[in-house]
Amino acid sequence: MGKYDNLNDFIIENVGGDNNITALTHCVTRLRFTLKDESLVNREALVNHGEIMTAQAANGQYQVVVGMQVDDIYQAMLPKLSISGSTVEKDSEQAKEGDKKTLLNRFIDTITKIITPTLGVMVGCSLILGVQSLLVAFHVITPGDGTFVILNAIGYALFTFFPIILGYTSAKTFDSDPFIGMIVGAALVFPNLVADLTGSDVLYKLFDGTIFQTNIHSNFLGLPIVFPQNGYTSTVIPIILSMFFLSKLERFVKGIIPKSLHFTFVPFFTLILGVPATILVFGPIANVASSLISSAILGLFSFSPIIAALFIGTLYTPLVILGLHWPLVAIGINNLATTGTDYLLPMIFTAPLAQMAVVFAVYLKTKNPEVKKICVPAMVSDFFCIIEPSIYGITLPVKKRFVFTCIGTAVGALIIAMADVHNFASTIGVLGIGGFINPQTGNTSFVLIVALATLATMAVSFLLTIFTYSED
Structure with a gap:
């Protein structure tokens, strides 16, 4: 028996069975089911399972959040489903289901499927550009020498x-x-x-x-x-x-x-x-x-950096919950790829750090050992910009905590936008801060502003949580 057989059998049964599933995809942490009849889903059973963070209907799909091992679970589940055979009849059913989705839902679903497979290598290339920028900033290498050229080729190969x-x-x-x-x-x-x-x-x-x-x-x-x-x-x-x-x-x-x-x-x-x-x-x-x-x-x-920052910073995390954040990310990636810099993704850079700060406050205040057990891996995930464990495990169940993360992100976005900060490589996770160093000049001024915005985000989120905390 495979490692995820029991879990997969449980999930399939509680989303209505194999016959209720017409399509299955996944993103970074979620299994995304297209179902014939969502009323057959036993959500209570799903969310109470120890290996499932949450389950919800969103974006025309039923999403089961299982964490970073989602690809292994997905690969183990496919052989259990009839859709893996992809018959003409099944394709027809999927087409009918697709027709029921709104145009916006179909667009977001499409962008998600296209962009998600590139995220891992995108982060890897971006970190290489961050290392290159750090080496230039500390005068270890100079633009044009052999090391710079090779690192530059690796880092920009994806975008080129x-x-x-x-x-x-x-x-x-x-x-x-x-x-x-x-x-x-x-x-x-x-x-x-x-x-x-x-x-x-x-x-x-x-x-x-x-x-x-x-x-x-x-x-x-x-x-x-x-x-x-x-x-x-x-x-x-x-x-x-x-x-x-x-x-x-x-x-x-x-x-x-x-x-x-x-x-x-x-x-x-x-x-x-x-x-x-x-x-x-x-x-x-x-x-x-x-x-x-x-x-x-x-x-x-241009009309108002303040309005733009507050709008993007406040809404980004709720959009993540609904799986609707991908168009925003796609625009940022497109800006970065075509112009070499982007002003949009920096405004959401502090979102995982707002989650981390709230979770850390909960970790310090709670006397519940089960909650503490969730906090540590959730904060590690936040470090690498995977915020779903924090959202579903700690912040969203207590709504005011979730609101505090949105407020903290908006504060960071406001500082970044007012200083007209741009990034030069994808800035995903804490290690992505190297993407704010100009790779040609080694200028680190944007890094200092982002560091200030990060501290402000974490301070606001942490203090709001720590002073309003209730074990209940």
């Missing part, structure tokens, strides 16, 4: 070739061939593509005199190629939008040619039609949409 990685995860999410997704992503970042498509003389200007004015340097069979000056290296949105449409194109191609020809001609027709369509249509659309979204958030920030 992000379209290839997201081509793979997007294709899997949209039930397409992941290798087609990788080739589409690779075509977008192909060497010399930018120089070849934007390096010649300007033929004419498209949308001349508007905010969308674009210089046209080349054409494809007479059609203008709207290609960004920086290319699609490091972009997020274009490849996701492209693979959404290409997955449908791939299925269409499969439907009109004999199965005996699928092996060769499905990739051939999908790529020869899909890549030009991506460069001519989907890429420009995605770039405009991404720019408009980023501009809207930047506009709020």
Whole structure:
């Protein structure tokens, strides 16, 4: 019997059984079930199980929070479910279930599936950039020397070739061939593509005199190629939008040619039609949409950093509970990947530290040994930006504690926003503070501000908890 067999049997039974499950995915700490009938769920049994933190309906799914071992549990559960066989009938059921979701729920679910598999390597690359920045700051290495070049290559490899990685995860999410997704992503970042498509003389200007004015340097069979000056290296949105449409194109191609020809001609027709369509249509659309979204958030920030910080800082942790925080994270990642800096993710940097401070206060005040036992691993998880154990184990069950974490995060976000702090690498977890060091100059001024914001966040959250604590 496997390590998680009993737990998985228990979960399956209490979400309504195998026949009630039409789809299963997972993120960092949660199993995400798509169910036929959520009324069959025995939530009381789930939340009272010692290995389950909580269970809830959110974002059109039923989420069972099991902690950092979620992938092992997920892999052990799949063979127990009929969906692992993925029949046509089951796919049809999933499609019907998907149709019931709101557009927002489907969008968030999609972003979650695409981004989540990259988080581990993203954190690893970001920590390497943090180490590089520290070495530059302490004059151990200098920009341009061999050590700097190699560390820089490792750290930025993910972002530089992000379209290839997201081509793979997007294709899997949209039930397409992941290798087609990788080739589409690779075509977008192909060497010399930018120089070849934007390096010649300007033929004419498209949308001349508007905010969308674009210089046209080349054409494809007479059609203008709207290609960004920086290319699609490091972009997020274009490849996701492209693979959404290409997955449908791939299925269409499969439907009109004999199965005996699928092996060769499905990739051939999908790529020869899909890549030009991506460069001519989907890429420009995605770039405009991404720019408009980023501009809207930047506009709020420009209008009032205080309002933007309070809004983002206060709402981020509630969004995590609902699984609705991924679009916010995706925008931050896109800013970081395309411009090299981001102003959005720094405003949520202190969220796990607010949780840690509240949990530490509870640890000091409580006389309940079972609560103390939960606090220590929860604080360790907070250190690495995994806040669900603290939320579901300590802060959310006593609502005022949860409110104190939101207040503390908002205070930290306010300090960071007012100082116009930007990061240069993904700033996930305490170790991510190295991402606030400018890797080119070694300037550490943002680190000092973030450290101040962190102390303020933790002080506010800790003191509010310690002075209002009640064992009841």
